[in-house]
Amino acid sequence: MKLEDLAQAMHGTLTGNNIHYTEISSDTRTLKSGTIFIALKGEAHDGHDFIDAAIQRGANALIVNKNTSKAQDVKVPVIRVEDTTIALGQFAHFWRNQFKIPMIGITGSCGKTTVKSMLGTILELEGPTLVPQSSFNNHFGLPFTLLKLNKDHQFAVLEIGTNHLGDIEYLSKLLSPTHSLITNINPAHLAGLKTVENVAVEKGDIYKYLRADGVAVINADEKYVDLWRSHLSNQRVLTFGLRNADITAVDIVSDFESTQFTLKLLDETVVVKLQVPGMHNVMNALAAASVAVSLNIDKDIIAMGLESFMGVKGRLKRLRTQQGTCLIDDSYNANPASFRAAIDVLSCAQGNKILVMGDMGELGDSSQDFHAEIGQYAKACGIDQLYAIGKLSHFAALKFGEGAKEFEDKKALVNDLTPLLDSKTTVLIKGSRSTKMEEVLAALVS
Structure with a gap:
């Protein structure tokens, strides 16, 4: 060329x-x-x-x-x-059309990167797969990722993100996916999208631009299923979820370290033991498995891929301090749903349980209420202490009540927390990308 x-x-x-x-x-x-x-x-x-x-x-x-x-x-x-910017997208779309391989587009409020990585781990067992390591899912990241496609790739798994109405439409047109998937709908990016219903409408555009011979993978547990189905013509639909879905899970047993369940794939079953905890990761696994089923991948390959998935940096990754404290690094990003999922994991730990909380961004007019709800949820889940930093996390601390502490800077927080670090303590660190909570993690590890 x-x-x-x-x-x-x-x-x-x-x-x-x-x-x-x-x-x-x-x-x-x-x-x-x-x-x-x-x-x-x-x-x-x-x-x-x-x-x-x-x-x-x-x-x-x-x-x-x-x-x-x-x-x-x-x-x-x-x-x-x-x-x-538009020219970059035009060329990326042109380049994408040179390849006749499955192009899986993933969007949703939570779990995009985890589902992408889980699915990538499965597909890599079948052949070379383009799976970006980071969340390159915007007007710049998606085109640059598509331009990495080469003749060796047999699959491509890509994220599509949004902050404003119209983003998913633009990026879905650019990608023209053969498989479209929405992980879930939750309060996220409300500063731009205003309501959760708008989030569902915006995300639903990924189904509008699904190729005519494509596959729509739909979360059957969401209340927006009919809306999303209305965007389809004669494309194949596969559903996943914990109720009345094509791909589902039963006999779920989850602890602090892992999660085991029986994966039901249409008329087949296979036992899976994930090396990551949490019910939310069961749903992530179901989403990834659904795409794999649509690609006719053997159930044992699906199980092998899911079981070899070791998590994603900044998303519930466990580390140990010199004192033997378990740190749960969930610092990459945050919204109310992902915060609750992370607290669920923390609540399974033994001993002293501490939540280090940074602000959740882009939640619009209800920001204070969402933060207060997280404080209340943490207390209800048996979390022992809440270390809050940020003007909005103040409302979580207020609702948490006894056991909460507030800090104006990370150094003060780390200095106060460090004496509590021992082998019987688990610390969850989480906040939106803008809060840079990984700085707290780095200070505690060092």
Whole structure:
């Protein structure tokens, strides 16, 4: 492929030599010599300000907005487009269409990354699978992930995220999935989406853009099933859940370390022992298994993949301090549903149980109530102490009552908590991405 083909896919115009396409990057810090630099405009930075740096790093071509004046006298080929973000998506869609393999799109309020990773672990047993390691699920991340597709891949498993109405529609059109899956619907991103019903409508767009011969995987336990089915024509539907579903689980036994259950796959069963705890991970496993069933993967391969899944960094990963304390790292992100699931896991621990809580972001006008509910839930689940940091976590501490402490900075929290660390104590650390609760984890581990 040459730059003229790339320009055509992006509806842009090329000036300069029509060299061969190699790789696209938007980050001058990691850009390799011989790479095409695309100047993307984000919330904090405008890539057009880094054009000179990109050329110094060895960029062999540029993709820029046509109205910029910052690429006038460069000595490399330039593709000019209306909007580089849209152009990136256009090219990613073009590139995606070069591959006739299953492309699984996953969205939902909780569990996207875990389901993606569980499914990826299963599919890797069948053949090379594109599974991004991080949550690259937005207008930038999904296109860059699709551009990693190559001829060796037999499957692709991708997340689709949203903050505002219209995000899922845009990204689903771009991906054009062969399999669409919504993990669940819960209060999340309400600052942009306003209501849980809007979340369900927004997420449901992933079914609208499912390919005509595709498979819709639907959570039968959700109350929005009829809404989502209304987006489908003649596509195959597979349901998962704990009630009246095609793929379900029975005989569930869960403790602090693991979860065992009998996985019912249409007319077959297989026993699975997950190396991760929690009922929410049973649901995640059912979602992943449903896609695998639709791909005609053997039940023993499904069970093997699920049992070899070891969790995802920042999502209920267990570590030990020098004192022997078990730290549960769930610091990647947080919303009310994922907080309750994490507290459920903490409640299964023996000995002293401590919740270190950072704020949950993007919950809109009901933020204070949601935080108060988490404090009340933690107390009801037998959590011994709550360490709260953040203006909103204050309301969790108030509802928790006796045993709660509030802190204005992480250093003070760590200093107060450290003397309590011993082999009989378990500490759960959780908060939204913006709170950077991994800093508390790092301080406690060190």
